[in-house]
Amino acid sequence: MATSSAAVQGAEIRDAAEADLPWIVDIYNDAVRHSTATWNDQDVTLEDRREWLRQRRELQLPILVAVAPGGAVLGYSSLSPFRAWSGYRHTAEHGIYLAAAARGQGLGKRLLAATLERARQCRLHCVVACMCSSSEHSIRLHTSGGFTNVGYMPQVGRKFDRWLDLVIMQRLLD
Numbered sequence: 001m002a003t004s005s006a007a008v009q010g011a012e013i014r015d016a017a018e019a020d021l022p023w024i025v026d027i028y029n030d031a032v033r034h035s036t037a038t039w040n041d042q043d044v045t046l047e048d049r050r051e052w053l054r055q056r057r058e059l060q061l062p063i064l065v066a067v068a069p070g071g072a073v074l075g076y077s078s079l080s081p082f083r084a085w086s087g088y089r090h091t092a093e094h095g096i097y098l099a100a101a102a103r104g105q106g107l108g109k110r111l112l113a114a115t116l117e118r119a120r121q122c123r124l125h126c127v128v129a130c131m132c133s134s135s136e137h138s139i140r141l142h143t144s145g146g147f148t149n150v151g152y153m154p155q156v157g158r159k160f161d162r163w164l165d166l167v168i169m170q171r172l173l174d
Contacts (some may be wrong), residue, residue, distance in 0.1 A: 007068040008105040013114045016063040016076060021049045023073030024065070027097050036132040036164055037097060039157040056080070061092060062118045066107050074102040077111040079119060082128055090125040096141075103137075112145045120173050127173065132157075133165035147171045 031037040061079040075098035082091040119127050131138040151168035
Protein backbone atom coordinates (compact mmCIF):
# COMPACT_ATOMS: atom_id res chain seq x y z
CA MET A 1 0.00 0.00 0.00
CA ALA A 2 1.49 3.32 -1.03
CA THR A 3 0.77 5.95 1.58
CA SER A 4 1.46 9.62 1.00
CA SER A 5 2.74 11.89 3.73
CA ALA A 6 -0.44 13.96 3.31
CA ALA A 7 -2.57 10.86 3.93
CA VAL A 8 -0.63 10.11 7.12
CA GLN A 9 -0.83 13.72 8.32
CA GLY A 10 -4.55 13.85 7.54
CA ALA A 11 -5.30 10.57 9.29
CA GLU A 12 -8.21 10.60 11.71
CA ILE A 13 -7.76 8.76 15.00
CA ARG A 14 -10.93 7.10 16.23
CA ASP A 15 -12.24 4.01 17.98
CA ALA A 16 -11.84 0.83 15.97
CA ALA A 17 -14.90 -0.69 14.35
CA GLU A 18 -15.42 -4.24 13.19
CA ALA A 19 -14.99 -3.03 9.59
CA ASP A 20 -11.40 -2.03 10.47
CA LEU A 21 -10.42 -5.54 11.51
CA PRO A 22 -9.18 -6.79 8.10
CA TRP A 23 -6.73 -3.87 8.03
CA ILE A 24 -5.69 -4.58 11.62
CA VAL A 25 -5.12 -8.26 10.78
CA ASP A 26 -2.88 -7.29 7.83
CA ILE A 27 -0.87 -4.76 9.86
CA TYR A 28 -0.38 -7.16 12.77
CA ASN A 29 0.50 -10.15 10.59
CA ASP A 30 3.11 -8.05 8.78
CA ALA A 31 4.70 -7.40 12.20
CA VAL A 32 4.49 -11.12 13.03
CA ARG A 33 6.28 -12.08 9.82
CA HIS A 34 8.85 -9.31 9.52
CA SER A 35 9.67 -7.72 12.87
CA THR A 36 10.18 -8.14 16.58
CA ALA A 37 7.42 -5.62 17.35
CA THR A 38 5.51 -8.69 18.51
CA TRP A 39 7.13 -11.88 19.68
CA ASN A 40 4.24 -13.88 18.35
CA ASP A 41 5.27 -16.11 15.46
CA GLN A 42 1.76 -17.15 14.44
CA ASP A 43 -0.49 -15.09 12.17
CA VAL A 44 -3.84 -14.03 13.61
CA THR A 45 -7.13 -14.50 11.81
CA LEU A 46 -10.08 -12.21 11.37
CA GLU A 47 -11.98 -14.32 13.91
CA ASP A 48 -9.10 -13.92 16.43
CA ARG A 49 -9.30 -10.15 16.05
CA ARG A 50 -13.10 -10.15 16.37
CA GLU A 51 -12.74 -11.87 19.75
CA TRP A 52 -9.94 -9.44 20.71
CA LEU A 53 -12.17 -6.47 19.86
CA ARG A 54 -15.09 -8.01 21.79
CA GLN A 55 -12.92 -8.59 24.88
CA ARG A 56 -11.51 -5.06 24.86
CA ARG A 57 -15.00 -3.60 24.56
CA GLU A 58 -16.19 -5.78 27.43
CA LEU A 59 -13.28 -4.50 29.55
CA GLN A 60 -13.91 -0.93 28.34
CA LEU A 61 -10.35 -0.68 27.06
CA PRO A 62 -9.96 1.16 23.76
CA ILE A 63 -8.59 0.07 20.44
CA LEU A 64 -7.87 3.15 18.34
CA VAL A 65 -7.23 3.28 14.60
CA ALA A 66 -5.56 5.91 12.45
CA VAL A 67 -7.53 6.14 9.22
CA ALA A 68 -6.38 7.90 6.05
CA PRO A 69 -8.84 10.22 4.29
CA GLY A 70 -9.57 7.45 1.75
CA GLY A 71 -10.51 4.99 4.52
CA ALA A 72 -7.36 2.88 4.77
CA VAL A 73 -6.30 1.98 8.31
CA LEU A 74 -2.68 3.11 8.65
CA GLY A 75 -2.12 1.92 12.20
CA TYR A 76 -3.73 1.08 15.49
CA SER A 77 -3.13 1.10 19.21
CA SER A 78 -4.72 -0.78 22.06
CA LEU A 79 -4.80 -1.04 25.81
CA SER A 80 -4.82 -4.47 27.43
CA PRO A 81 -4.95 -5.66 31.01
CA PHE A 82 -1.41 -5.67 32.40
CA ARG A 83 -1.94 -8.70 34.65
CA ALA A 84 -5.01 -10.72 35.60
CA TRP A 85 -5.17 -9.97 39.33
CA SER A 86 -7.40 -7.20 40.67
CA GLY A 87 -4.53 -5.29 42.25
CA TYR A 88 -3.32 -4.43 38.75
CA ARG A 89 -6.67 -3.01 37.58
CA HIS A 90 -5.27 0.55 37.40
CA THR A 91 -2.45 -0.47 35.05
CA ALA A 92 -2.68 -1.39 31.38
CA GLU A 93 -0.21 -2.48 28.75
CA HIS A 94 -0.40 -0.87 25.37
CA GLY A 95 0.75 -1.66 21.88
CA ILE A 96 1.05 0.35 18.67
CA TYR A 97 1.34 -1.13 15.20
CA LEU A 98 1.74 0.85 11.99
CA ALA A 99 1.48 -0.15 8.36
CA ALA A 100 4.97 -0.20 6.85
CA ALA A 101 4.23 2.74 4.53
CA ALA A 102 3.06 4.90 7.44
CA ARG A 103 6.11 4.50 9.68
CA GLY A 104 8.49 7.35 10.43
CA GLN A 105 5.96 10.11 9.74
CA GLY A 106 4.77 10.97 13.25
CA LEU A 107 1.72 8.72 13.32
CA GLY A 108 3.09 6.65 16.20
CA LYS A 109 3.37 9.80 18.33
CA ARG A 110 -0.22 10.77 17.51
CA LEU A 111 -1.52 7.30 18.35
CA LEU A 112 0.48 7.20 21.57
CA ALA A 113 -0.87 10.60 22.68
CA ALA A 114 -4.44 9.55 21.88
CA THR A 115 -3.97 6.26 23.71
CA LEU A 116 -2.64 7.99 26.81
CA GLU A 117 -5.59 10.39 26.78
CA ARG A 118 -7.99 7.46 26.57
CA ALA A 119 -6.09 5.73 29.39
CA ARG A 120 -6.72 8.79 31.57
CA GLN A 121 -10.41 8.69 30.64
CA CYS A 122 -10.42 5.02 31.70
CA ARG A 123 -9.04 6.19 35.07
CA LEU A 124 -5.85 4.24 34.67
CA HIS A 125 -2.86 5.20 36.79
CA CYS A 126 -0.08 3.54 34.81
CA VAL A 127 0.54 2.45 31.23
CA VAL A 128 3.25 -0.12 30.54
CA ALA A 129 5.03 -0.74 27.24
CA CYS A 130 7.21 -3.76 26.57
CA MET A 131 9.49 -3.88 23.55
CA CYS A 132 12.50 -5.57 22.05
CA SER A 133 15.73 -3.93 23.18
CA SER A 134 16.79 -3.59 19.55
CA SER A 135 13.70 -1.52 18.70
CA GLU A 136 15.33 1.90 18.85
CA HIS A 137 12.32 3.57 17.19
CA SER A 138 9.93 2.22 19.81
CA ILE A 139 12.22 3.16 22.69
CA ARG A 140 12.60 6.71 21.31
CA LEU A 141 8.85 7.01 20.75
CA HIS A 142 8.06 6.03 24.31
CA THR A 143 10.81 8.19 25.79
CA SER A 144 9.45 11.18 23.88
CA GLY A 145 5.98 10.26 25.18
CA GLY A 146 7.10 10.54 28.81
CA PHE A 147 7.78 6.86 29.49
CA THR A 148 10.60 5.82 31.78
CA ASN A 149 12.72 2.71 31.34
CA VAL A 150 11.98 0.57 34.39
CA GLY A 151 13.30 -2.83 33.42
CA TYR A 152 15.48 -4.94 31.23
CA MET A 153 15.13 -8.69 30.90
CA PRO A 154 17.79 -10.43 28.82
CA GLN A 155 16.93 -13.38 26.59
CA VAL A 156 13.31 -13.83 27.68
CA GLY A 157 11.97 -14.25 24.14
CA ARG A 158 12.95 -15.97 20.94
CA LYS A 159 12.11 -15.14 17.35
CA PHE A 160 13.88 -15.49 13.99
CA ASP A 161 16.27 -18.04 15.59
CA ARG A 162 17.73 -15.59 18.08
CA TRP A 163 17.21 -14.69 21.72
CA LEU A 164 15.52 -11.35 22.38
CA ASP A 165 15.91 -8.95 25.30
CA LEU A 166 12.87 -7.15 26.69
CA VAL A 167 12.77 -3.48 27.68
CA ILE A 168 9.95 -2.46 30.01
CA MET A 169 8.87 1.17 30.12
CA GLN A 170 6.06 2.85 32.05
CA ARG A 171 4.23 6.14 32.21
CA LEU A 172 2.38 7.27 35.31
CA LEU A 173 -0.69 9.26 34.37
CA ASP A 174 -1.55 11.14 37.57
